[in-house]
Amino acid sequence: MSNIGSYDEQRASFDWSLSEKELGYSEGDVINIGAWCTDRICEQGKADKTAFLWENTQGEERSYTFNDLRVLTNTIAKHLQDLGVEPGERVCLFLDRVPELYLGFLGILKMGGVAQPLFSAFGDESLFQRVDNAETAVIFTQKKHVAKVRKIRDSLPALRHILIVDGDVEKLREREQVFDLDSLEPVEEFAFYPTTAETPSVLHYTSGTTGQPKGAQHVHYSLVSQYITAKWVLDLTDDDIYWCNADPGWVTGTSYGIIGPWANGVTQAVLDSGFNTERWYRFIEKHRVTVWYSAPTAIRLLMKEGTDVAGKFDLGSLRHLCSVGEPLNAEAVNWSREAYGLPFHDTYWQTETGSMVITNYPGMEIKAGSMGKPFPGIEAAILHPETFEPVTEPGTVGVIGLKPGWPSMFRTYWKNQTQYESKFINGWYVCGDRASKDADGYFWFQGRDDDVINTGGHLVGPFEIESALLEHEAVAESAAVGKPDPVNMEVVKAFVTLKPGFEPSKDLDLEIMNFIRKRLSPLAMPQEIEFVDSLPKTRSGKIMRRLLRAQEWGEPIGDISSLENDE
Amino acid sequence: MDELKQMILDYVYDEYIEEDDDREVDENTPLISGGIVDSFSMVSLKRFLENKFEIQIPDADASPEAFDTVVSIAELVERFKNA
Numbered sequence: 001m002s003n004i005g006s007y008d009e010q011r012a013s014f015d016w017s018l019s020e021k022e023l024g025y026s027e028g029d030v031i032n033i034g035a036w037c038t039d040r041i042c043e044q045g046k047a048d049k050t051a052f053l054w055e056n057t058q059g060e061e062r063s064y065t066f067n068d069l070r071v072l073t074n075t076i077a078k079h080l081q082d083l084g085v086e087p088g089e090r091v092c093l094f095l096d097r098v099p100e101l102y103l104g105f106l107g108i109l110k111m112g113g114v115a116q117p118l119f120s121a122f123g124d125e126s127l128f129q130r131v132d133n134a135e136t137a138v139i140f141t142q143k144k145h146v147a148k149v150r151k152i153r154d155s156l157p158a159l160r161h162i163l164i165v166d167g168d169v170e171k172l173r174e175r176e177q178v179f180d181l182d183s184l185e186p187v188e189e190f191a192f193y194p195t196t197a198e199t200p201s202v203l204h205y206t207s208g209t210t211g212q213p214k215g216a217q218h219v220h221y222s223l224v225s226q227y228i229t230a231k232w233v234l235d236l237t238d239d240d241i242y243w244c245n246a247d248p249g250w251v252t253g254t255s256y257g258i259i260g261p262w263a264n265g266v267t268q269a270v271l272d273s274g275f276n277t278e279r280w281y282r283f284i285e286k287h288r289v290t291v292w293y294s295a296p297t298a299i300r301l302l303m304k305e306g307t308d309v310a311g312k313f314d315l316g317s318l319r320h321l322c323s324v325g326e327p328l329n330a331e332a333v334n335w336s337r338e339a340y341g342l343p344f345h346d347t348y349w350q351t352e353t354g355s356m357v358i359t360n361y362p363g364m365e366i367k368a369g370s371m372g373k374p375f376p377g378i379e380a381a382i383l384h385p386e387t388f389e390p391v392t393e394p395g396t397v398g399v400i401g402l403k404p405g406w407p408s409m410f411r412t413y414w415k416n417q418t419q420y421e422s423k424f425i426n427g428w429y430v431c432g433d434r435a436s437k438d439a440d441g442y443f444w445f446q447g448r449d450d451d452v453i454n455t456g457g458h459l460v461g462p463f464e465i466e467s468a469l470l471e472h473e474a475v476a477e478s479a480a481v482g483k484p485d486p487v488n489m490e491v492v493k494a495f496v497t498l499k500p501g502f503e504p505s506k507d508l509d510l511e512i513m514n515f516i517r518k519r520l521s522p523l524a525m526p527q528e529i530e531f532v533d534s535l536p537k538t539r540s541g542k543i544m545r546r547l548l549r550a551q552e553w554g555e556p557i558g559d560i561s562s563l564e565n566d567e
Numbered sequence: 568m569d570e571l572k573q574m575i576l577d578y579v580y581d582e583y584i585e586e587d588d589d590r591e592v593d594e595n596t597p598l599i600s601g602g603i604v605d606s607f608s609m610v611s612l613k614r615f616l617e618n619k620f621e622i623q624i625p626d627a628d629a630s631p632e633a634f635d636t637v638v639s640i641a642e643l644v645e646r647f648k649n650a
Contacts, residue, residue, distance in 0.1 A: 144584075146587050274604075301606070506618045517611060
């Protein structure tokens with residue numbers, strides 16, 4: 001029997017107080033994610049239970065009990081206090097998947113700071129936009145990424161400390177310190193900061209169609225959603241060994257790569273490694289992973305290698321599989337049944353939602369290719385795209401709307417309340433995705449409702465790419481759109497006009513690709529650049545991305561009456 | 568190390584290793600699984616090889632495994648140079 005039992009019964013009677021009760025929380029109480037994932041689990045008698053199994057490509061391994069987690073997160077919290085970091089200040093984690101990322105996240109929360117995890121593959125411009133906007137006080141990083149911090153640090157007056165987890169003392173520059181957790185005096189007892197439900201906890205940046213990335217602000221009360229969704233959707237139990245592929249630079253990696261499993265007192269395994277089929281299977285085999293939370297892009301890469309490779313390893317420990325990041329196609333669901341004897345359960349949610357909102361559940365029939373059904377306690381609807389009234393006719397495509405009020409809903413966009421308020425229309429939080437609902441209540445994803453590019457499960461804003469392209473000396477004008485890709489769902493394609501004196505060439509194409517990769521991130525790097533003489537624009541001069549995107553997807557281009565250069 | 572492998576290794580150092588990153592990379596160092604070149608960046612490495620050697624590497628052959636070390640990349644290039 002799964003943790004959720006009958007979905008229909010849970011949905012009929014659900015109240016978030018059920019989760020609050022299991023977490024020992026009542027309205028007005030102190031609640032601190034850092035302490036609830038460590039101290040509280042130790043108090044439940046699991047101090048000596050393994051919490052964290054970590055290894056990297058170089059073969060290094062670490063193992064931590066929940067008591068280790070408790071003490072080490074205390075130590076980090078105390079260290080930040082000693083540095084003069086105040087509750088509410090933003091502390092950035094710009095790290096690969098090293099232990100300090102996971103421990104640091106909880107340590108920051110314990111001292112009342114706001115954790116700001118950022119994807120370590122971000123280039124200096126992407127890093128700057130996010131750290132500058134958040135007025136971040138401290139950055140944890142490592143030697144391989146510190147050069148990017150050094151490029152921008154002089155333009156970041158709020159940044160007081162740069163902590164390098166594997167730094168060399170003799171190479172330090174101003175404001176930098178080596179942060180060697182092993183050499184710090186372990187802090188056995190630490191009075192964690194008494195955060196309450198609405199105290200800010202985590203700041204995750206996400207991209208939109210216009211403007212620079214926005215910081216989705218979450219609060220400690222999000223734990224109430226993250227705990228119960230991890231328990232019911234991931235079906236985590238005391239005996240599980242859980243593996244989440246997601247990087248904590250993105251919301252899945254924190255909500256379900258740190259908070260969800262550890263709030264449930266579950267052992268999680270982490271592999272700090274890029275993609276490699278055999279290495280991944282060996283990791284599952286070695287640690288006897290039972291619950292695996294992955295992503296469609298990874299699953300499609302595994303599919304390319306075939307079931308034979310899977311057959312070379314003992315993957316019999318696996319008992320439940322979930323996926324997130326982009327729609328999981330029916331073919332992938334069916335393939336996983338063949339390869340692992342288990343289907344992947346698709347889960348839908350966003351940075352802003354903080355936890356899963358529409359998902360497939362253990363024990364519920366999976367309709368391959370469907371997003372599943374709303375989590376108990378979540379009211380979801382398909383809204384008419386113009387009136388934002390719920391549509392009731394099964395199969396009608398509209399935009400996904402969620403009734404505000406679930407515990408992990410973001411509370412604002414950092415310093416951008418106007419943008420936050422614009423996401424709520426007619427009493428619904430509008431997700432920006434299009435879907436339909438069938439007669440059985442299953443939701444079916446149709447696509448984005450805007451120009452944001454979903455590549456490999458990560459959202460990339462076209463505006464960021466276009467702005468960065470214009471910084472290249474050869475580029476006069478640019479437009480970035482998503483184009484179909486069999487592995488990543490979409491990849492970035494850029495249309496570029498060149499300044500006088502520059503000619504299209506293969507070398508210029510590669511130079512621009514690498515320019516964007518280093519400035520922004522590998523995700524934002526155009527995988528194709530088309531040099532054009534002009535870009536389609538409206539009569540008011542706005543580039544018509546929609547037309548270019550439709551062209552790439554083979555879709556109707558729609559109304560072009562406002563097109564300026566349509567001759 | 569032969570000229571081809573050295574050229575690939577030099578490109579990896581120039582393009583994918585930050586200046587303050589003191590990791591040693593040799594012809595057998597895992598690049599993709601080692602987190603030095605991610606699967607998205609692999610596209611730019613592939614494009615470099617195609618431009619440099621005037622070859623076309625089909626997407627089906629451009630797997631993370633085939634791009635995982637300088638040795639395996641050099642084998643791939645040789646295969647398509649001689650195709």
